[in-house]
Amino acid sequence: MYALADCNNFYASCERVFEPHLEGRPVIVLSNNDGCVIARSQEAKLLGFKVGDPIFKFKDVVKQHKVIVRSSNFALYGDMSRRVMQTMRLFSPDVEVYSIDEAFIKLDGLKGRNYEEVMRQMREAILQWTGIPVSIGIGKTKTLAKLANHYAKRTPEVGGVAKVPQKPDEMLKTVEIEDVWGIGRQWSKKLRNIGVSTAFDLVSVEPESIRRSFNIVAMKTVMELRGCTYFKFEQSPEQRKTLLRSRSFANPVTSWQKLSEAIASHATRASEKLRNEDLVAKVLRVFFHTSLYNRTDPRNSAHATVELIPPTNVTHTIIKAALGAAKPIWKEGFKYKRAGVQLLDLSSGPVQCSLFDSQEGQDRDKRMMVLLDAVNASMGAGTLHFAATGFTNVMQMRQLRRSPRYTTHWDELPKCLCGLD
Ligand SMILES: [Mg+2]
Structure with a gap:
């Protein structure tokens, strides 16, 4: 149950x-x-x-x-x-x-x-x-x-x-097909066309025919409504494969200085999250673009992908990679509306080093990150941060009506x- x-x-x-x-x-x-x-x-x-x-x-x-x-x-x-x-x-x-x-x-x-x-x-x-x-x-x-x-x-x-209840028919009849978990709006339309408008109607349909007209997930939903378990209980969510940090700017950004600060901030937050989940990233993607809705200003969308060798979760290494990838694709003269950093190919476990990596340097980075996280955890996020993220906080959101963070x-x-x- x-x-x-x-x-x-x-x-x-x-x-x-x-x-x-x-x-x-x-x-x-x-x-x-x-x-x-x-x-x-x-x-x-x-x-x-x-x-x-x-x-x-x-x-x-x-x-x-x-x-x-x-x-x-x-x-x-x-x-x-x-x-x-x-x-x-x-x-x-x-x-x-x-x-x-x-x-x-x-x-x-x-x-x-x-x-x-x-x-x-x-x-x-x-x-x-x-x-x-x-x-x-x-x-x-x-x-x-x-x-x-x-x-x-x-x-x-x-x-x-x-x-x-033991005899669920009456309850099933009160639930519209759109409100059944896993049945989207598109499927509901199709189902209504064949006369299925409530959860009760759906239970009465032959599961196999649902599989043929829709897919296996829809069939599993029917079986679950009939009381057979198909969707498993997952206490710990699967390990994530990617990590994205991005946000729109409250005001458009036109200078490399401001854009680089935003990218460095995203890289910082993404690295913190990686360390928090004990993961390292092998690939980094950085992107920024002008507004998707503004039709009068010139448009531009840029992205670049780089490999992180060896895979890492060290903030300054990730900031450096992100800015290094973003600089060559940055163009003057556009009003950028959004920027972001995505980390891909995440893994946990031992990191394969290259021939030229120094163990000493890696140990030092690791100690530095432990210290950084400890200071920020006890004294507030961002207390210690890299200068590349700037001091004016370009990422400040427009939030004029936020209630206090009481707890x-x-x-x-x-x-x-x-x-x-
Ligand atoms: Mg709710």
Whole structure:
């Protein structure tokens, strides 16, 4: 048996934890650089906000309905997510973190207990300890757990927890085909054309014919809805193969100085992540381009790939390689909108050195990185950094409406005022 726990309107809920007066009011959260809507509270959904809506088009609605608009605060969301997942692990050690606000939980360790009751206790604990409301679905397979979760969200009477019953037909009939996990919009259209409009209809279709008209994944989905396990539980995600760090500039970049600082910053963050996951990269790709939407300015898109010999995760080696690859393809006269660094062919384990590498140099680099990471971990990211990343922080995002990072920054802790009388 599996459960799927999913935080309700996660980013909006995080915003509310430390500002309870936002309860009941429409809240939306914007993407990096405050461009588009990426998350909505239930009230904002009812006002018609969609994910991807550019905010400047909705100034009137925002004003009229006093919509609370927030810049994204990933320091807060990431930390709240960690707390939610930690709470789940107290109830079952088998937790597969599926996304920032969702996790599958294997219930087999709870044999003999009432799954629904345990999940209700877990839901209460998460709400009490973190302030985040979650919905939980329970089923024999991951797909059924997802389905029950969907049902729980749309059926307030069940109090946030729903289990697929022994005779699941009635529940299956209430779930539209678009809302079945793994069935995308394209497949839904095709399925509706042959008269399949709910999860119930899909279960009744011969799996083999689904495989022929769609593919093996669609067939597995049907089998999972019938209660046969096809999607495995994966506690530790597979080792990553690539790592990408890129971002749009708040203001277009026209000088090599600024562009190189951005590239060096991305290279720095990518190297840190590599060390964090104990990996080395063999190939580096660097790229930058002008706006994809601006049709009046001249356009340019450049990228270059280099091999890192030997494979490495040392920040200054990766910065040097990235800038060395970017310099020859940089062109004056363009307004660059985005830059990034991608590391490929990642591996863990021993590194094959070339004939001319000095062991001494490598040991020194390694010690330097251990020191760098230790200083930055205890005194704040970027305390020690390479001069190539600059001192003005070209990567500064436009985030005019970000809430405080309540749980991760000492100077932004929530304050409470106590009366003395
Ligand atoms: Mg969610």
